[in-house]
Amino acid sequence: MTYCVAITVDEGLVFASDSRTNAGVDQVSTYSKMHTFSGEDRQIVILSAGNLATTQAVMAQIARDVNQGAPLHIHSVHSMAEVAEYVGNVSQAQGSKHGEAVARAGFSVEATFIVGGQIASLPPQLFLVYPQGNYITTSEKTRFLQIGETKYGKVILDRIIQQSTPLEEAARCALVSMDSTMRSNVTVGPPIELLSYRADSIKLEHYLCLGEDDPYLIELKRYWNEHLLEVFRQMPRFQWGQMPLKSVYR
Amino acid sequence: MTYCVAITVDEGLVFASDSRTNAGVDQVSTYSKMHTFSGEDRQIVILSAGNLATTQAVMAQIARDVNQGAPLHIHSVHSMAEVAEYVGNVSQAQGSKHGEAVARAGFSVEATFIVGGQIASLPPQLFLVYPQGNYITTSEKTRFLQIGETKYGKVILDRIIQQSTPLEEAARCALVSMDSTMRSNVTVGPPIELLSYRADSIKLEHYLCLGEDDPYLIELKRYWNEHLLEVFRQMPRFQWGQMPLKSVYR
Numbered sequence: 413m414t415y416c417v418a419i420t421v422d423e424g425l426v427f428a429s430d431s432r433t434n435a436g437v438d439q440v441s442t443y444s445k446m447h448t449f450s451g452e453d454r455q456i457v458i459l460s461a462g463n464l465a466t467t468q469a470v471m472a473q474i475a476r477d478v479n480q481g482a483p484l485h486i487h488s489v490h491s492m493a494e495v496a497e498y499v500g501n502v503s504q505a506q507g508s509k510h511g512e513a514v515a516r517a518g519f520s521v522e523a524t525f526i527v528g529g530q531i532a533s534l535p536p537q538l539f540l541v542y543p544q545g546n547y548i549t550t551s552e553k554t555r556f557l558q559i560g561e562t563k564y565g566k567v568i569l570d571r572i573i574q575q576s577t578p579l580e581e582a583a584r585c586a587l588v589s590m591d592s593t594m595r596s597n598v599t600v601g602p603p604i605e606l607l608s609y610r611a612d613s614i615k616l617e618h619y620l621c622l623g624e625d626d627p628y629l630i631e632l633k634r635y636w637n638e639h640l641l642e643v644f645r646q647m648p649r650f651q652w653g654q655m656p657l658k659s660v661y662r
Numbered sequence: 663m664t665y666c667v668a669i670t671v672d673e674g675l676v677f678a679s680d681s682r683t684n685a686g687v688d689q690v691s692t693y694s695k696m697h698t699f700s701g702e703d704r705q706i707v708i709l710s711a712g713n714l715a716t717t718q719a720v721m722a723q724i725a726r727d728v729n730q731g732a733p734l735h736i737h738s739v740h741s742m743a744e745v746a747e748y749v750g751n752v753s754q755a756q757g758s759k760h761g762e763a764v765a766r767a768g769f770s771v772e773a774t775f776i777v778g779g780q781i782a783s784l785p786p787q788l789f790l791v792y793p794q795g796n797y798i799t800t801s802e803k804t805r806f807l808q809i810g811e812t813k814y815g816k817v818i819l820d821r822i823i824q825q826s827t828p829l830e831e832a833a834r835c836a837l838v839s840m841d842s843t844m845r846s847n848v849t850v851g852p853p854i855e856l857l858s859y860r861a862d863s864i865k866l867e868h869y870l871c872l873g874e875d876d877p878y879l880i881e882l883k884r885y886w887n888e889h890l891l892e893v894f895r896q897m898p899r900f901q902w903g904q905m906p907l908k909s910v911y912r
Contacts, residue, residue, distance in 0.1 A: 563813035567842045571887060572894055584897060592817045608902075618902035628900045637821060639893040644822055647834060647885055650878045652858075652868035 413599035414560030416445055416459035417569065417586050418526045418538045420550050423579040424610040424617070425528050425536050427457050428586035430560075430594070432601035433464050446605045447471055448616060451487045454531040455614050456495060457607060461560040462523035462543065463514075469506040470499065470523065477502075492537040493549070496527045500545030507543065524559045529609065536611050564596040565589035583608050583618075584632075591633055604629065663849035664810030666695055666709035667819065667836050668776045668788045670800050673829040674860040674867070675778050675786050677707050678836035680810075680844070682851035683714050696855045697721055698866060701737045704781040705864050706745060707857060711810040712773035712793065713764075719756040720749065720773065727752075742787040743799075746777045750795030757793065774809045779859065786861050814846040815839035833858050833868075834882075841883055854879065 416429040429445040443464065449456040458474075460467035477485035489495050507521040514521045522543035530536040540557040541547045550557060555573045558566065572585045583606060593600045606620040622629045666679040679695040693714065699706040708724075710717035727735035739745050757771040764771045772793035780786040790807040791797045800807060805823045808816065822835045833856060843850045856870040872879045 563846070564817050566846050567814050567817055568890075568894075570846055571890060580899060581895075584900065585894070587900075588894070588897075596813070596816050596820055620900070620902060628898075631898060632900075635897055636893070639896075640818075640821055640890070643886070643889040643893060644818075644835070644838070645831075646889075647838075648878075648881060649830060650834065650837075650870070650882075652870060 413597060414445060414461040415558070415562070415565060415590060415593045415597075415600045416461055416526055416560055417556055417558045417565065417589055418457075418459060418528050419556040419569070419573055419577075419582045419586060420528070420536060420538050421555060421573070421577045421579060421582050422575055422611070423582075424608060424613075425457070425530075425538065426579065426582045426586050426609075427459060427526070427528060427605075427607045428583075428590055429459050429605050430590060430600045431603050431605065432599060434599050435464075437599075440599070442603070444605060446607065448607070449474075449486050449529075450615070453614065454487070454529065455609060455616060456486060456492075456527070456529035456531075457609070458499065459526040459528075459559065460523060461525075463507075463519070463521045465510070466503065466507050466521045466523040467525075469509075470502050470525075473502050473506060474499070489531075491531055491534055492527065492529060492539060493547075495529070495531075496539035496541050496547040496549075499525050499527050500541045500547055503541065503543065504545040526557050526559055530611065530614060533612075536609065561593055561597050561600050565593040568592060579608055579610060579617075587622075587629075587632060588636055591629075591636065602626075602629070663847060664695060664711040665808070665812070665815060665840060665843045665847075665850045666711055666776055666810055667806055667808045667815060667839055668707075668709060668778050669806045669819070669823055669827075669832045669836060670778070670786060670788050671805060671823070671827045671829060671832050672825055672861070673832075674858060674863075675707070675780075675788065676829065676832045676836050676859075677709060677776070677778060677855075677857045678833075678840055679709050679855050680840060680850045681853050681855065682849060684849050685714075687849075690849070692853070694855060696857065698857070699724075699736050699779075700865070703864065704737070704779065705859060705866060706736060706742075706777070706779035706781075707859070708749065709776040709809065710773060711775075713757075713769070713771045715760070716753065716757050716771045716773040717775075719759075720752050720775070723752045723756060724749070739781075741781055741784055742777065742779060742789060745779070745781075746789035746791050746797040746799075749775050749777050750791045750797055753791065753793065754795040776807050776809055780861065780864060783862075786859065811843055811847050811850050815843040818842060829858055829860060829867075837872075837879070837882055838886055841879075841886065852876075852879070
């Protein structure tokens, strides 16, 4: 499994991804799911989830298109929406190569991507590219996109992330979201990659790769868990009501 | 959708369920998913999720079996495991009546149940009954069972619930778990039913039915959200590393 999240706030963008891949519980590996593309007028980040062969084929094709000067490549497109469209097309093309054979074996070639960044003076943007090649972006009220094992980590994002959230806070929230997911799903695992992009800088601001035994990650887990328990314990007790019990048969 | 959770701790059992059912977003109704059966030597609670027609048919059959003095009914079985086996059989029988016709229409008759309680001097127990009729119980380390929309609410249960957790704390944790789920999935909704059973009492201890505008539920949401944000804001900031960026193509 995989968990990737990208957040857009006024100050910029945050990306986080785990590194665990598994094809069955006895075939667990570590692969980066975060890919960056830097150009003079653009900074683009792609996060990937789903079939590893497809995501690798897609990333290889993106690199080949640049090297071979294809008519359309990641450094020639004019907007982040075009990047999403392009990644969707490459994903469809690569998936269809082996789609039928893989489906016959009972697996799926599907891959999902988060594409984010900034091109020239256009605003920074995030897109989620579905396996079918179509895509969505964020809105004023929906400031993050997730792929992979999304539910465990969504709760804290829903509570914290707003348009005005500072970039550092958004990055920390992405880590807490990642921690919650790792706690509840063992197939999401470290190292955790975390990246921040400050709006209009056209360069990556900060990058962290946190291993399982990283002191900050350990401290974050400890702090969060301890204080959550404390808040919970100090929560107002409720008064049990005296309402009658409903019953189908008593 | 549905969210139900049952917790077993040394002091007893806790059950919580939402009341929203939906067949498409334009057909949303309110139904209790909590069913209690009290006898001289037993206290049994059943929580239900899945196809509403199937769960209603199952609960009706359980009542009929008692009224008609069937060879096997919920007041004649000798252990909670037998209750789980019996509910699984009734569920299979009711589901199979309309299974093919419903499948042809593109729906599923499947229903899942949590069965819990205590019979005579046997220890209190919880079982999760799958749509196929088989079932699982809890373990020393796994003190809760969930059905329906389980992931959003699992994070807080994973952190709080242990064998030694007091009954009142377990009940409060079930409510926080419910609140997190309602926040992230609009098809899970109030009123919330909450029930506690103290071990060896053979009677239901407390029951609460909390509507959307219930003052305690509002206070719990406010307290939890406010303090979570506070803990988050006071969290140790991290030092961004200076590690090199990896890139497929730069």
